[in-house]
Amino acid sequence: MGWTSVSSGAGGSNEDYVAVYERSGFADIVVLDGASSVAQQNYIDQDAGDVNWFVRRFGTDFGAALAGNGSQEQLVRRAVDATRAVFEERTAGQAVPVYAWPIAALTWIRILPGRGAPELILYCLGDCKSLLLRPDGSVQDLDPYVNPQEAVLAEAIAALAREGVSDPCARRARLLPMLRRRREEQNTDPHPQSLCLAPAGPFAARRYSVRAVPGSVLLVMTDGFYRLVDPYGLHTGASLAQACVRDGLDAMLAALRAHEAAAGAGTGMAVKQADDASAVAWRFD
Secondary structure, three states: OEEEEEEEOOOOOOOEEEEEEEEOOEEEEEEEEEOOOOOOOOOOOOOOOHHHHHHHHHHHHHHHHOOOOOOHHHHHHHHHHHHHHHHHHHOOOOOOOHHHOOEEEEEEEEEEOOOOOOEEEEEEEOOOEEEEEOOOOOEEEOOOOOOHHHHHHHHHHHHHHHOOOOOHHHHHHHHHHHHHHHHHHHHHOOOOOOEEOOOOOOOOOEEEEEEOOOOOEEEEEOOOOHHHOOOOOOOOHHHHHHHHHHHOHHHHHHHHHHHHHHHOOOOOOOOOOOOOEEEEEEEOO
């Protein structure tokens, strides 16, 4: 077994977080993608930002929670409770609007030993991507989730483009009321589909179990890294997985940033013209 990882901010603070926890007999891969703040200020970390603070604080608390016993939901909630306690302590006396509460996408994959083929147990919130490249060259999308909000956002951006609004800053200002309403919904959903500070009910996590035969490679990435597939169209999911194994994660990250630099600001239909990008590759010997 062996693994590599890469993580790069698109500019300023990196709001992704990746970690691999290896213990006797099993391992946990954790990939977090913090959602960009829609608040007018930071309440916790004036330098790196509240979203950066959230993913790193949760990552630390989650690592501690993994040392205990419990179901996947229980361990995630235990870490969230610890993170929220610190958040409440550090924001005491401040009126923090609900849309300013940070959220993140989370993919957690536990790798359990198996006779001939380890078992992968997936727990997924949000839109990180997990691909399994098998020795025969086939690639399986382990969590074929499509974020429905992306279509809503794309239509809103297209409507602004039809009005002649293409400047990224002006576009974000026009979208901000919608983005804040959506963030409030995400933070108060009785079955939250994103990692949030104060879940009103059980997380609506997508769960999967799959076997990885020897020679397979598991790739877990944030949607910023997966931009090589969608929306840039430089790869398919299969060709991306194969290129990551052939050329390495660093080379693929460099290709991503080179494409974004060549495209320049103001092109594309996204709120952010570039995104933080992170990935983990785990090889099954």
